[in-house]
Amino acid sequence: MSNKILLDSKKIEIILSRLVYQLIENHKNFENTVLLGLQPRGVFLINKILEIFKRDHSKLKIKSGILDYTFFRDDFRRSEKTLSASSSKIDFSIENKNVVLVDDVLFTGRSIKAAMSSIDTYGRPKSIELLVLIDRRFKREIPIQANYCGAKIDTFKGDRVKVVWGDKLKDNVIYIES
């Protein structure tokens, strides 16, 4: 098994800042926009993004929450393992809001499909967008694409993309395990 670094902390920092600027371009003052980090790994990413908002754009008030989509997954009872849920925390109405889903890696697209179904239980959003740090293109099983993408990579079947979040922005790293 070998590990190849895809992005080091400096590149991740540049990408995250760029993603934040793209969000600001489209959502201006975020008056009607909410960011939702997808459990489990999207929560780390949304926290990093919120850190950058706070550090570089402190005047913007960003509403954010955490969404768990376990009960909407399409692989229930398809393996020996029980699908273990995590907590959701959305303290505001989604009705008529622009929702940006935040996840670290876009792979088959099935998680995003489940997350989009799950959002409906909180109300009918005005729009849904997707932000991902890594897009493993050519691996999609359903037609889902990201609106905001940190980096696109090509991988072999069996490869694993690992996103490691450190305590500080400089400790972050993304590598591919093959």
Added chain:
Amino acid sequence: MDKLSVNHLLGIKSLSKSDINLIFKTASHFKEVINRPIKKVPTLRDITIANLFFENSTRTKISFELAEKRLGADIINFTSSSSSVKKGESLIDTVNNILAMKVDMIVLRHPNPGSSFLLSQHTDSCIVNAGDGSHEHPTQALLDSFSLYENLEDLKGKNILIVGDILHSRVALSNIYVLNLLGANVKLSCPLSLLPKDIEKLNLSVETDIVKALKWCDAVNVLRVQRERMIKSYFPNDREYSMLFGLDINKLNKIKKDILILHPGPINRGVEITSDIVDSNNSIILDQVENGVAIRMAIIYLLASKMNFSINQ
């Protein structure tokens, strides 16, 4: 541990501590789900559940039904009073006929102790015990202890008092098993005529002075006097029972501290507990009802997870 150690929920006695922790963790997620604007998930859309109630029930039946509907399952309801049981059909025959219609899970309420176990031995279906005679009522005990857990956090070392008709109560026995597993100290308070033989062997103590017992406890679970199961008289009358063992403001004033009040329902106001206590701030009786749906969703979800999906290809 990410899955239950059992394939049926027959009683608390067959569960481990990690099973209970998994059920609590899953229930807390379902509690969030049932507080969303749209309270339904599609997880069990390919599962059919039969609720077989051979005994009267209001809240358990509604709670199970709601839990199943919230999980997206198809359900059929059966009550023995309007069925072929009246024509002499046996429990196993009735259930096997229902299972032949491709039912995946059975929720059973039956007056005979051990009926759920019997069914699990003679059918291929997953069985959930919704109360079997005076034996066990595992989902009630789990929702009681989950309600305690929400308020007291870790139950280890906490003092829990159970007051009432212990002899005829399946809730009492299941509660004792759960509380023992979670490390709580359990005390019973009731007329000695309503105390089952050898109950002290279950790692608990008995106190007939209810005020003394209330002073000791962090929470009290008040049980109903089950007249329908009594074949003889166990105490002179309701008034005397109420004076000695009924929870009222006079007794609570004497203990000079706040304790949590639980009651599994149905409540006989004025007998085992007075109205002002039922509706007081320390009462978590309605939390128990809400938690009942979440706990039952968790149990059904976790048991269904163990039934592997198969498609005839």
